[in-house]
Amino acid sequence: MSDDIAQRPATRQPRILLVDDEPVNLRLLLAMLQHEGYRDLVPVQDPEQLLVRYAEAPADLIVLDLNMPRVDGFEAMARLRALGDPLLPPILVLTAQRSREVLLRSLAAGARDFVSKPFDRVELLMRVRNLLDAHLAHRMLHERRQVLEEMVGQRTRELHDSRLMLLQKLGRAAEFRDEETGNHILRMSHTAALLAHALGWSPEQVDLLLNAAPMHDIGKIGIPDKVLLKPDRLEPDEWEVMKRHAEIGARMLEGGGCELTEMARLVAWTHHEKWDGSGYPRGLAGEAIPQAGRICAVADVFDALLSARPYKQPWSFESAVAHLRSGAGTHFDPQVVVCFLRQLPEVSAIRARFPD
Numbered sequence: 001m002s003d004d005i006a007q008r009p010a011t012r013q014p015r016i017l018l019v020d021d022e023p024v025n026l027r028l029l030l031a032m033l034q035h036e037g038y039r040d041l042v043p044v045q046d047p048e049q050l051l052v053r054y055a056e057a058p059a060d061l062i063v064l065d066l067n068m069p070r071v072d073g074f075e076a077m078a079r080l081r082a083l084g085d086p087l088l089p090p091i092l093v094l095t096a097q098r099s100r101e102v103l104l105r106s107l108a109a110g111a112r113d114f115v116s117k118p119f120d121r122v123e124l125l126m127r128v129r130n131l132l133d134a135h136l137a138h139r140m141l142h143e144r145r146q147v148l149e150e151m152v153g154q155r156t157r158e159l160h161d162s163r164l165m166l167l168q169k170l171g172r173a174a175e176f177r178d179e180e181t182g183n184h185i186l187r188m189s190h191t192a193a194l195l196a197h198a199l200g201w202s203p204e205q206v207d208l209l210l211n212a213a214p215m216h217d218i219g220k221i222g223i224p225d226k227v228l229l230k231p232d233r234l235e236p237d238e239w240e241v242m243k244r245h246a247e248i249g250a251r252m253l254e255g256g257g258c259e260l261t262e263m264a265r266l267v268a269w270t271h272h273e274k275w276d277g278s279g280y281p282r283g284l285a286g287e288a289i290p291q292a293g294r295i296c297a298v299a300d301v302f303d304a305l306l307s308a309r310p311y312k313q314p315w316s317f318e319s320a321v322a323h324l325r326s327g328a329g330t331h332f333d334p335q336v337v338v339c340f341l342r343q344l345p346e347v348s349a350i351r352a353r354f355p356d
Contacts, residue, residue, distance in 0.1 A: 013040040014060040014132050019050055019076065020094070021068040029063060036125055047071035051079055059089045060135050061128065066095040066106065077109040087142055090131040094119065167211065167264055170218055170252075183354040184303055189213035190350045191299035192292075198339050199295070209292055212263035216271045216296055219249025233311050246272050247281045263292060271296040276330045294333040298324060298340050301331070302347075307356065317348070 016038060018029045026043045033041055044053050047068050054062075062080070066073035077091060090112035095102060098116050106114055112134075113127050193210035201209070220228055223245050227238045234242055249268030253261050270284065270293025277285030279297075305320040315323070321344070328337040340347070 014038065014136075015040040015042065015057060016128070016132075017042045017044055017050070017053060017059050017062045019044045019047055019062065019068075019073075020065040021045055021047065022065070025065065025094075032121055032125065033128070047076050050076055051083070054080070054083075058087070060139075061089050061132055062091045063128070064091050064093055064111075066093055066097065066102070074105065074109050077111065081110055087139060090135050092127060092131055167215055167260065170215065170221075183356055184307055185214040185216075186354040187303045187350055188216070188296070188299045190354070191303065191347055192296050194343055194346055194350065195295045195299065195336060195339055196292075198343055199291070199336070208259055208263045209267070209295070212260060212267050212292075213296055213299070215249065215253065215264035216267050216300060217245060217249065218252055218264075218268055219245035219247065221252070222248040231311065243272070243280045246270075266290050266292050267296050269293070271300055273297070274331045275328075275333050279331075289333075291333075291336075294336050298332050298336050301327075302340070303351075306351070 016033065018026055018033075018041060020026050020029070020043075023045060026045060030041055030043060042053055042056075042059075044050055048071055050071075064073050064076060068076075071079075073093060073095070080088060080091070088110075091110055093106045093111040093114040094117055095106070095114060096117040103114060112131055115124050115127060189210055192213045193206050196206045196209050197203075223242060227234065227241045230238065246269055250265050253265035253268055269281070270290050273279035273282065273284045273289045273293055274297075275286060275289070275294070277283050279289075302320050302324060305315040305323060306317065308314045321341070324332060324337050324340060328334040
């Protein structure tokens with residue numbers, strides 16, 4: 001059997017903790033295991049020191065006596081389990097008690113195997129070897145799973161970054177078609193994220209909205225230049241053409257297969273809906289409008305009012321705020337407007353951060 005230990009891969013010697021309050025038993029175990037080629041053996045005569053020695057380096061096996069003063073084997077196993085170690089090593093119990101009750105209690109406490117005292121040398125060594133082999137396989141599977149999880153996480157991040165880059169490029173394409181927007185989409189998206197955070201969204205969902213909101217007008221790519229770039233106010237028939245951009249944007253973004261594109265699709269489709277049902281493209285009302293759309297409606301309209309356009313002068317900050325107040329309950333979700341009014345200093349900071 002010692003040749004088998006010597007021929008194992010030269011990664012590291014298995015570390016075995018030997019826990020027994022009797023010095024004679026410890027010396028016997030050390031001699032037997034050393035004779036078989038085991039070198040990393042840690043004798044623990046005081047069971048109070050078990051967790052200290054366990055914390056020094058990963059153990060691969062614990063040989064544990066049950067009958068010890070102050071801390072018996074059952075208490076020792078309970079303390080080990082309390083560590084929550086996903087790679088807790090197997091425990092081989094040594095006991096002079098051979099009753100079925102003790103056996104079942106040992107297994108329930110966490111023991112993987114047991115040997116009765118006085119033990120047979122060959123039997124003990126075989127059980128040690130078998131438990132070490134099983135733990136080595138378990139450790140390899142655990143490490144492989146960690147590697148696979150890291151690979152999946154890396155690939156997921158790469159896919160998210162790729163989708164984000166694609167959406168950003170699409171947003172830039174829409175900007176190039178509508179040169180009057182300036183930094184509107186940056187101010188609008190950061191304001192939307194600010195409101196979502198204040199309304200209790202999780203950090204992950206706030207980040208999704210921040211990166212999805214710039215797509216709110218992506219459908220303008222499908223609007224003819226004579227309508228999109230007209231320097232004057234639109235005629236009724238032209239306005240009907242312009243209104244199509246919400247549905248066009250939603251169709252462009254559908255089927256993306258991820259939370260980011262789905263959020264972008266939702267924003268593009270619903271940010272022109274109104275609380276009283278008079279918006280477009282579907283005439284949704286109240287809470288039938290997704291909250292992302294209700295948030296972006298406030299952020300979009302407010303910044304648009306403050307922005308210069310060929311057909312209008314920019315409104316003052318106070319006038320734009322008054323417009324939101326008056327539109328609460330008709331155009332806008334009243335709760336979102338209240339939230340917006342509480343964030344006015346932060347909204348002003350966003351405007352200063354992204355000037356035209």
